[in-house]
Amino acid sequence: MxxxxxxxxxxxxxxxxxxxxxxxxxxxxxxxxxxxxxxxxxxxxxxxxxxxxxxxxxxxxxxxxxxxxxxxxxxxxxxxxxxxxxxxxxxxxxxxxHLIYAWIALVIIAREIIITGIRIVASAQKIALQADQFGKIKMVAQVIAITAVLLNNGPIRLANEIPIDQMLMYAALMMTVFSGINYIRNNYHALKLHS
The missing domain is CATH 1.10.132 (Topoisomerase I; Chain A, domain 4)
Structure with missing residues (x-):
């Protein structure tokens, strides 16, 4: 190894x-x-x-x-x-x-399962699927949002208690959904040609 x-x-x-x-x-x-x-x-x-x-x-x-x-x-x-x-x-x-809503976790995890399933199917058919920068941006957004929630806004907490952690989580959620749709759209033709 x-x-x-x-x-x-x-x-x-x-x-x-x-x-x-x-x-x-x-x-x-x-x-x-x-x-x-x-x-x-x-x-x-x-x-x-x-x-x-x-x-x-x-x-x-x-x-x-x-x-x-x-x-x-x-x-x-x-x-x-x-x-x-x-x-x-x-x-x-x-x-x-109870730091985030269950449906947020469900959507993000479901996206990961769907994309992983597509990759497994493509790999079994020896298809090389295109990765893109949105997947990396999505990961960074998720890490930042989860860290902010864990720290309960921590050093970025403002006097008026704006829920920056939750705002970051929603931004990560949107990026997750967008990157998933973009991944499927970009690789749809490659999968269709080999189906």
């Missing part, structure tokens, strides 16, 4: 740590342990830090793979899978904490 793939695997391994920091523990456990009390109070900030680190590795493994010609079939499979697992885990946990 090359360095780029090891970084991708590390990103997947950070997901359980990210989940661990979410304050999802029962009250009786929180009352009995100072560690769980600390996580209950500050866990979302730790989760945000782990999430940002894990998200940053996406750029790092891609950069290393391209620079040192380490692009492999394993990397092509693991890299998007790691991204989808991280984003999906974050969205589900945010819904569980």
């Amino acid at each position: 090359n360095l780029a793939n090891k970084i991708t695997v590390a990103r997947i391994m950070l997901i359980p740590i990210f989940i661990l920091f979410f304050p999802l523990f029962p009250s009786w456990l929180i009352q009995k342990s100072i560690v769980f009390q600390h996580i209950d109070s500050y866990g979302l900030y730790y989760a945000a830090a782990v999430f940002v680190i894990a998200s940053a590795t996406d750029k790092l493994d891609g950069y290393i793979a391209r620079k040192y010609n380490l692009i492999t079939n394993m990397g092509k499979l693991l890299d998007p899978l790691a991204d989808k697992l991280l984003i999906s885990a974050a969205l589900i946990l945010l819904v569980s904490q």
Whole structure:
């Protein structure tokens, strides 16, 4: 396994740590342990830090793979899978904490499943589908929005409590839907010709 793939695997391994920091523990456990009390109070900030680190590795493994010609079939499979697992885990946990609406998570996750399904079908037929910049922009928008929600606007909180985190989440949602539609539109003819 090359360095780029090891970084991708590390990103997947950070997901359980990210989940661990979410304050999802029962009250009786929180009352009995100072560690769980600390996580209950500050866990979302730790989760945000782990999430940002894990998200940053996406750029790092891609950069290393391209620079040192380490692009492999394993990397092509693991890299998007790691991204989808991280984003999906974050969205589900945010819904569980009532920090975002369930339908937002559902739309974003559904888009990822649909596009992944298209890629699997195309790959089975040996069709190379075009990727575009909107997919990368979508990922960046999702990471920024999720981080803002985790931090409850954190350093960007304004005196009048404008819900910037929710505005960013809606922007990420729109970018997600747009990039999905654009991906299908751009690759429709390639799939149709091989059907």
